[in-house]
Structures are given as C-alpha cells and as structure tokens.
Amino acid sequence: MESGTPGGSGPAEPGPRLRGLGGALQAAWASLLSGAQAQAQAEGGCCAPAVAAVLPAGGSGERMGVPTPKQFCPILERPLISYTLQALERVRWIKDIVVAVTGGNMEAMKGIIQRYQHKRISLVEAGVTRHRSIFNGLKALAESQPNSRLSRPEVVIIHDAVRPFVEEDVLLKVVTAAKEHGAAGAIRPLVSTVISPSSDGCLDHSLDRTKHRASEMPQAFLFDVIYEAYQQCSDYDLEFGTECLQLALKYCHVKAKLVEGSPDLWKVTYKRDLYAAESIIKERISQQMCVVMDTKEDEEHVGRCLEEMLKNELNHVKVMSGRDLQQVILEQCYNFVCVNVMTSDFEKTQKLLNVLDESNLSILYPVVVISVHFLDNKSIPFGRKMEDLMQIKELAREVKKRNILLCGLLIYYPQDEQKLQESLRQGATIIATLIKERDSGLIGQLLIA
Numbered sequence: 001m002e003s004g005t006p007g008g009s010g011p012a013e014p015g016p017r018l019r020g021l022g023g024a025l026q027a028a029w030a031s032l033l034s035g036a037q038a039q040a041q042a043e044g045g046c047c048a049p050a051v052a053a054v055l056p057a058g059g060s061g062e063r064m065g066v067p068t069p070k071q072f073c074p075i076l077e078r079p080l081i082s083y084t085l086q087a088l089e090r091v092r093w094i095k096d097i098v099v100a101v102t103g104g105n106m107e108a109m110k111g112i113i114q115r116y117q118h119k120r121i122s123l124v125e126a127g128v129t130r131h132r133s134i135f136n137g138l139k140a141l142a143e144s145q146p147n148s149r150l151s152r153p154e155v156v157i158i159h160d161a162v163r164p165f166v167e168e169d170v171l172l173k174v175v176t177a178a179k180e181h182g183a184a185g186a187i188r189p190l191v192s193t194v195i196s197p198s199s200d201g202c203l204d205h206s207l208d209r210t211k212h213r214a215s216e217m218p219q220a221f222l223f224d225v226i227y228e229a230y231q232q233c234s235d236y237d238l239e240f241g242t243e244c245l246q247l248a249l250k251y252c253h254v255k256a257k258l259v260e261g262s263p264d265l266w267k268v269t270y271k272r273d274l275y276a277a278e279s280i281i282k283e284r285i286s287q288q289m290c291v292v293m294d295t296k297e298d299e300e301h302v303g304r305c306l307e308e309m310l311k312n313e314l315n316h317v318k319v320m321s322g323r324d325l326q327q328v329i330l331e332q333c334y335n336f337v338c339v340n341v342m343t344s345d346f347e348k349t350q351k352l353l354n355v356l357d358e359s360n361l362s363i364l365y366p367v368v369v370i371s372v373h374f375l376d377n378k379s380i381p382f383g384r385k386m387e388d389l390m391q392i393k394e395l396a397r398e399v400k401k402r403n404i405l406l407c408g409l410l411i412y413y414p415q416d417e418q419k420l421q422e423s424l425r426q427g428a429t430i431i432a433t434l435i436k437e438r439d440s441g442l443i444g445q446l447l448i449a
C-alpha cells in the first residue's frame with residue numbers, strides 16, 4: 001500500500017505496530033472511501049477522506065503531583081507529549097495534528113516540535129478545561145484562517161496528549177467506524193468494579209462489571225457532528241464533562257460505535273504511570289541489536305560464539321550482522337555491539353559512532369553502543385590494554401551529548417574453550433542488561449566479564 005494511505009505510514013517504529021494492514025482492515029479502509037473517492041483512487045487520484053487530529057495538552061496534571069504538567073515530563077529525557085506526537089505523525093493519512101497548550105507552555109511546545117522534528121503540527125491555545133481545549137482545537141480546524149495551513153477535515157480524531165502508545169490499527173478502526181456511525185471510541189474492560197456510594201459514605205449499589213466498559217482514547221467523529229455538539233453544548237458540559245462521545249449523543253443524537261482497544265491505551269495520570277511508560281518504551285527499543293564485527297577468521301569464531309550467547313540472553317531479539325550498517329539504521333535498531341577481538345583501540349567503535357552521528361538515529365531514542373574488547377594477556381599486557389581502554393570515558397562523554405550511551409566491556413579470553421564459553425556467557429548477560437536497562441549511570445564505564 002502506498003505511503004499517504006492507511007497502512008503506508010513511515011519507517012519502522014519500535015514496538016508492536018502495523019506493518020501493512022491485514023485484509024480486514026484494508027477492507028475497512030476501502031469501505032471508508034465514498035464511491036467517488038474510491039473511483040478517484042482507482043484512477044490513481046485522491047484517496048482517503050481528510051482526517052485531522054486534535055490533542056488536548058493544556059492540563060496541569062494535578063494527580064501526578066509534580067510541578068511539571070505530565071505531558072512535559074521526561075521519559076528517557078524526552079517529553080511524554082513527543083512520544084504521542086510521534087505515534088500520530090507516523091500515520092501519514094492524518095493530515096493535520098492540532099495541539100492545545102496553555103499560553104505559558106506555548107514556547108516550550110514550539111521547542112519540542114523543533115528539537116524532535118515533529119511535522120504537521122499546529123498549536124492552539126488551551127482552555128481551562130479539557131472540553132474547552134478540545135473545542136479550541138476544533139475551532140481552528142473549522143475556521144481556517146487565510147494564513148493557516150489547516151482545513152476542515154471530514155473526520156477528526158480526538159486523542160489525549162498523555163496516551164503515548166496509540167497504534168495505527170486502532171486509529172484506523174475508530175476513523176472507519178466514525179465514518180459509518182458518526183462517532184466511535186476505544187473501550188477497555190473494567191479492571192475494578194464501579195460502585196455508587198450513598199451520601200453517608202456507605203455502599204448504595206454496585207454496577208454489573210460485565211455490562212460496563214472503560215472509555216479510553218482515541219475517539220473519532222465526523223467533523224460536522226462533533227463540532228455541532230461542542231457549539232450546542234452547555235457551559236456545564238464544557239466545565240464538568242469528561243466524555244466527548246456523550247456530547248455527540250446528547251446534542252447530535254449520534255450513538256458512537258465502541259471499538260475494543262489494547263491495554264496500552266491507558267492514560268498517564270499518576271507518577272507510577274510514568275515509570276510504566278518508561279518500561280514499555282525501553283522494552284520496545286530493546287527488541288533488536290546489531291552486532292558489528294570483522295569477518296577475519298580469528299575474530300569470527302569468538303564473535304559468532306558471542307552472537308549465539310546473545311541470542312540466548314535476549315529472547316526474540318534479532319541479531320544482525322553489522323556489514324550493512326545503513327540498512328540496520330534504516331530499520332531503526334537502537335542497540336549496537338561493536339566486537340574488537342584483536343585491538344584495544346576504538347577505531348572500529350569510532351567508525352560506528354560516526355555512522356550513527358550522521359544518521360540522526362539518536363534524536364528520538366538513546367542509542368546504546370557497547371564496545372567489546374578481549375583480554376588474552378598475550379598480545380598486549382593487561383596494564384597497557386587497560387590504559388588504552390580507559391579512553392572510553394572521554395569518548396562516552398562526547399557522544400552522550402548526541403544521546404548515544406557508550407559503555408565498554410572487557411571479556412576475558414582464555415585458551416581453554418570451556419572457560420572462554422563461560423566468559424562469553426557472562427559478557428552476553430552484561431550486554432543484555434545494559435541494553436534493557438539503558439542506565440545512564442553506566443555510561444563510560446568499562447565492565448569486565
């Protein structure tokens with residue numbers, strides 16, 4: 001499927017994502033196209049209905065209990081909202097992304113857009129409640145100004161800026177359903193039972209959990225439906241309402257289609273949610289690693305053994321040859337192991353760092369590079385080897401500025417094959433831990449296996 005249509009989104013992203021839509025979803029998208037549009041697409045012309053997204057990001061995050069509003073809290077040194085923007089902008093059929101932020105955070109938001117190279121973003125002033133922020137975003141789409149790049153879409157997605165793990169498949173499902181039903185939203189099964197207390201603080205009644213669902217985001221609407229609902233709705237709704245689907249029902253009599261969402265759609269609300277989000281991101285970017293090594297015979301044996309051990313350590317991890325580094329980088333691999341069997345200098349590691357530098361790979365995620373060296377006590381005396389390897393500290397300090405986390409690993413290389421296997425196993429465990437943990441405290445350290 002071509003880029004610019006659903007399923008044709010940008011380069012591979014870490015984590016579970018849509019790599020080409022399944023038949024059912026493709027069919028769903030085909031049905032989304034009106035007859036005239038489908039014909040135009042068949043003739044190679046315009047394809048899908050215009051879809052835009054509105055992201056409310058004007059809250060103060062009281063429940064998080066930290067001074068920084070949660071959408072700007074860093075995860076792996078990047079603000080949370082940048083992950084959400086990345087998730088939406090990689091879906092190329094979303095034409096415009098309107099973000100509502102407070103006046104006080106406008107400049108900070110512009111800085112984030114610039115630093116992380118976000119595209120197709122327009123900013124509007126947030127309101128004092130979530131509904132008012134969303135309304136401001138919708139107004140910007142409805143009343144396009146002469147110098148604005150925005151235009152009124154056919155379908156609009158509403159998604160909280162603090163739900164970073166939204167995937168293309170659920171976006172497509174809600175957009176498709178909104179086109180058919182006027183409104184649609186993601187739901188999840190309830191985790192806890194909902195009860196109703198009486199005024200004396202005692203249980204009045206409890207709801208049957210099987211009959212209720214938690215309403216999550218994303219939601220999607222025919223633009224005219226949700227805009228009309230916001231224009232009609234009362235001040236009370238704008239002040240205290242929490243559910244956009246309810247506005248469509250109450251003011252436009254549109255019954256939203258409910259779509260089952262994934263557990264990752266939850267809203268970052270409390271501090272613990274930031275830790276959970278960080279763990280998910282770390283897990284996603286630790287899925288594959290590239291082992292860079294020469295093919296010289298003497299290096300190959302030990303390198304291949306290490307590679308095998310790594311495959312054991314990191315289940316489901318793709319170990320790739322470093323021969324085609326550019327390709328590996330294109331595939332967005334964020335973990336590199338540079339194997340130096342015969343040397344104690346950083347020439348090969350430095351070459352790798354140069355390639356990474358040119359690629360801009362580390363703009364969005366910290367890239368882990370582990371420079372592996374071997375100690376056989378024969379070719380170079382231990383003291384001199386250590387002296388050479390201590391240069392890693394300086395090198396690591398330099399590349400940290402570019403979000404590359406460099407560590408050194410010295411693996412004992414005895415003549416005895418069994419002992420060699422043991423130290424390689426230990427080396428593989430250390431490498432796996434460094435990749436999974438991405439602990440910046442270990443940057444520039446020389447670990448020994």
Ligand SMILES: Nc1ccn([C@@H]2O[C@H](COP(=O)(O)OP(=O)(O)OP(=O)(O)O)[C@@H](O)[C@H]2O)c(=O)n1
Pocket residue numbers: 055056057058059060061062063064069070071100126127128129130131133134160161162267268269
């Ligand atoms: N006046 C507001 C309030 C909230 N939001 C946004 O709506 C989304 C979901 O709201 P919520 O989780 O309640 O965020 P906060 O209001 O920031 O959190 P809290 O209720 O804990 O203060 C967030 O992206 C938040 O930034 C907004 O755009 N404008």
Ligand SMILES: O=C(CO)[C@H](O)[C@H](O)COP(=O)(O)O
Pocket residue numbers: 130160215216217242243244245267
């Ligand atoms: O899940 C949602 C359903 O629309 C909203 O994100 C949620 O209701 C927002 O409410 P609040 O701002 O009170 O957390």
